[in-house]
Amino acid sequence: MHHYSQNTALPLWPNKIPNSQESGEEEIVISEDIIRISKVQNPTIEVYLPAKKIATGQAVLIFPGGGYQILAYDWEGTDFAKLLNSKGIAGIVVKYRLPNSKSVTEKHKVPLQDAQRAIRLVRSMAKEWNISPDNIGILGFSAGGHLAATLGTRYNEEVYAKTDAIDQESARPNFMALIYPVISMAAPHTHQGSKTALLGEAPSQGLTAHFSNELHVNRDTPPTFLVHANDDAAVPVENSLLFYTALRKYNIPSEIHIYPFGGHGFALGLSNDHLASWTKQWIGWLSNL
Structure with missing residues (x-):
């Protein structure tokens, strides 16, 4: 198992996938300007490991956005795994199930089930992948940011029955x-x-209320880095402000960047030098944790 080729996709659930049913539905992957995946049937993690020589031991699980309807899989996923690898950080893209699939039951639980399982799976493989088990964090965009914030505040919530040794691992992100x-x-x-x-x-x-994450911050919530554009017409900047205010109340060490322009879904922000500076700020924050 030691010779992980880059971007090996591993199934999250080796046996029965929780809250799933046979539906005959098929996963859809559309590759146009970006790769959009919908109707996820078999959730996976795709693992990008840095060269051992530069590895910091840090790892980031990445949750692409897409309104809980699709996953912007390269734009808010694999592109960031590659960026992280260049800084010696493992990048792990989570292909999580979406609630609009006919194959899922109790739809609202399904993304969090996959998110908890994904971070447990990475922790269980930490030694093998040259990752420090107490330096595993998460990155989420838009609806993927909602899923990440849900995991960061509800990592202890039992949303599926434990099935194997992996499920004994902590699901708490370190950042x-x-x-x-x-x-x-x-x-x-x-x-x-x-x-x-x-x-x-x-x-x-x-x-x-249960899925309004600003209401679930407590003193054990991990340190958080927030980025938003003031002119975001899809997801108002108040979402980040509410969360930051809650973090401040509990003295969680956090950082927030509000850019005047950028709209929604800018990802790496490469169309604008100022906006593009967020990844540099973030990598700096990661190395100072």
Whole structure:
């Protein structure tokens, strides 16, 4: 097992996938300007390891965005794994199941099940992959940022029955980066598309509150790095501000960058030198944790 070729995709669940049913549905991968994956059937992690000579021992699990309807798999996924590798950091892209698939039951639980399992799987492989088990963090974009923030606040919640030794590992990320994230599921700041996809047309107040991550920060929430553009018309900047305010209340060491322009979904931000500086700020923050 030691000779991991780059980007080996490993299934998250070797046996039965929780909250899944036979549907005959097939996964769809559309490669146009970016790779968009929908109807995920078999969730995986795709592992990009840096050269041993430069490895820092740090690892980041990456949750692409796409409104809980698709995954922007290269744009907010593999491109970042490659960036991280160049800095000696392992980058692990999580292909998580989406609630709009016919193959899933109890839809709102499914992304968090995959997220918890993914970080446990990486921890269980830490030695093998030259990763420090207490230096494993997460990066999420948009709806993937909502999933990352859910994992960072609900890593202890039992959302699936433990099946094997991997499930004994901690699901707590050691740090989080949330990039133009959906945080709240409540009016007026939520992203309606993500909310409807995850929670359905008319969720109860209880369910809405349960997935409004700003309400679940506590003193054990990991250090967090937030990035948002002020002119984001899809996911209002208030999402990041609400989360940052909650982190401050508990004195969680965190950093926030609000850019005046950038809109939503800018990823590496390469169209604008100023916006593109966020990844440099983030890598600096990672090395100082």
